[in-house]
Amino acid sequence: MDRRGRASAASRAFAAVTASVLVVGVLVGALLVVDAQRTAHHEAETVSRAVAESIVAxxxxxxxxxxxxxxxxxxxxxxxxxxxxxxxxxxxxxxxxxxxxxxxxxxxxxxxxxxxxxxxxxxxxxxxxxxxxxxxxxxxxxxxxxxxxxxxxxxxxGSITTDLALPRFPFVVGVALTIVAAGIAGAVLARRFMRQVAGDLPADRIRDAVSSYESVRTLSQAMRAQTHEHGNRLHTAVALLELGRTTEAIAILTETSRRSQALLDRIDVPAHIDPAVTALLMGKASQARELGIEWTVEIDPDAPPTGLGSVDLVSVLGNLIDNALDAAASGREPRWVDASLERGTSGELRIVVSDSGDGVPDEFTTRVFEEGFSTKPVGGLGRGVGLPLVRSIVDAAHGSIELAPDAPTTFTVHLPAAEASA
CATH class of the missing domain: 3.30.450.20 (PAS domain)
Structure with missing residues (x-):
């Protein structure tokens, strides 16, 4: 792929930090100018009163x-x-x-x-x-x-400005330039650090790497839950066989097979939907049972394919479901998570994930998509990564994501259909 004309993540970080520092420098300079004028005005009041009172005396x-x-x-x-x-x-x-x-x-x-x-x-x-x-x-x-x-x-x-405020301007300029210089030095260090970590990779390559990690993480988490559930049943069946209780062992294995088939029947993923999505949804069903959460998933047979690859689609859906499971698990009973994939009114793929959790506080509804922000406890894995990554993927695909203002907590993603995004 031709990478000419695509700024590296390090260059973007340098540009962003430098621009922020320049803005901060200008704002600080402006505030200092206003403060200098206010101080000069106060000094004029003090001097005029002192002179008048000394004459009166x-x-x-x-x-x-x-x-x-x-x-x-x-x-x-x-x-x-x-x-x-x-x-x-x-x-x-x-x-x-x-x-x-x-x-x-x-x-x-x-x-x-x-x-x-x-x-x-x-x-x-x-x-x-x-x-x-x-x-x-x-x-x-x-x-x-x-x-x-x-x-x-x-x-x-005029005298206040000339005699009292202007002498302070060199100090104001000096402070502003010091802030800008320190900020640019920080931007240079940030670019050097980014290059050590990511080389000259473009920012979208970095996002792809994070998306790949998140996709593997959420799939692994889902598969672990499913494997753990099946492993427990298998171990129980083996123990029953060793005890000669064959009928009960067969019943457990039959129930396991029946549950898996019932889950497949409930999910009923259309053939054009990526198999990784099927694996993800089945694994998340097991994870939900582990957490005591009622899991419901509906997939419209007319749900269109999108231009997203498996990794990005699993990252979007997996992160939304993970957040919903976390919220429902920490909330009050009954605990539930609903997920659906359907065709939107404009032919797009619409993904809707709702949960029974306590919801997102009103003051955080616009911040949940900010990188590094999270309502989860400090120190949690992936804190402040999931939703910003989801928005980044969705924006790159020319889609949209929104958080419903009312309960229950509901995230809705719109992704252009494959033929529309090609």
């Missing part, structure tokens, strides 16, 4: 506001503070909000643009004034319990 301010010529006495003070403090404006005003000082002297005597509280309490807000949008704090000037004026100090949003 000067005895000269209240004294000047209560006497004529307040502007001449206070404007030089605010100009000096403005030159050293990290604020863009300081405005001192009368109790009714008329400016006594302002960075633009032409605006002295005009009304303050911003909120003047109804009560003599500090207020911090974001407001658009003569210098543009700013974060500002207005603090009351009180003398002997009486309000004699207000002091407002503010930082424009």
């Amino acid at each position: 000067m005895p000269l301010v209240a004294e000047a506001l209560m006497a004529p010529g307040a502007t001449e006495r206070l404007q030089p003070i605010t100009d000096d503070i403005l030159a050293d403090a990290s604020v863009d404006f300081i405005t001192i005003m009368t109790p009714d909000g008329i400016r006594v000082t302002h960075p633009d002297v032409t605006r002295i005597g005009l009304r303050y643009l911003g909120t003047v509280p109804d009560a003599p309490v500090p207020l911090t807000e974001e407001y658009t004034g003569t210098l543009g949008a700013s974060v500002r704090t207005i603090v009351p000037v009180v003398s002997d319990g009486a309000l004699v004026g207000w002091v407002a100090a503010g930082v424009t949003l």
Whole structure:
């Protein structure tokens, strides 16, 4: 088979990890930028309040506001503070909000643009004034319990970005680049590890290998149960023969043969259905009896063949039945598993597997097909492999799989018929 143009599993792993890392790096960078802006905004609030309160604390301010010529006495003070403090404006005003000082002297005597509280309490807000949008704090000037004026100090949003947020950007970029670099290094290691494990095999070859393993596993499990059941009956019959109880031995062997024939009659697999499926269903019947589970299987004579090979078809059906048996065995009585293969409304093969188990919790219904996710106990064999593998096989065959939202737990697979998938 020509493998040109088909990315290896190692290359796909590298690409997936690298893409994920880049996304994470961008998201972290964006979050850090937002955090830097939020922090800068908070600093502006703190600085504006501290400057306003420090001016209010000067005895000269209240004294000047209560006497004529307040502007001449206070404007030089605010100009000096403005030159050293990290604020863009300081405005001192009368109790009714008329400016006594302002960075633009032409605006002295005009009304303050911003909120003047109804009560003599500090207020911090974001407001658009003569210098543009700013974060500002207005603090009351009180003398002997009486309000004699207000002091407002503010930082424009432009200054917040330029003076407070921008200095943090190198740190933000550094963190984002560090995350990306570490992630790419991890992607390189992941690719190297994948190549050690799988060489340059394409991803679909890896999936085929896993499918082969799962097919052998579920068939072996089914055959073991059937062999164990038949072995027990055979050993019992041999022991009875040794004891001279021939009639009872013949009865046991006859019952064994009758059960096998009855099972074959119940399954009644059409000739075009893969023999491996027949073996799987017979073995799973024995496994169900071992677990005390009522087993029902129905195969529509019109069930069409599919384009799937024996290995993939056994993997799909076997994993669904294994999950159903596990769920029913751990659930309450009566315990049962139903499986059916039939022709769908569009001529496809429809596989339906239901069980009496406790079901899949609502919060997990969309996660059961995720690789590595399982509702089984941690450490269980094949944990988080079966259903993702089933979906991978079904998707590759252009089919579909769905989990019914209501009880009982029911998985339905639709696979295109052989002539449609050829």
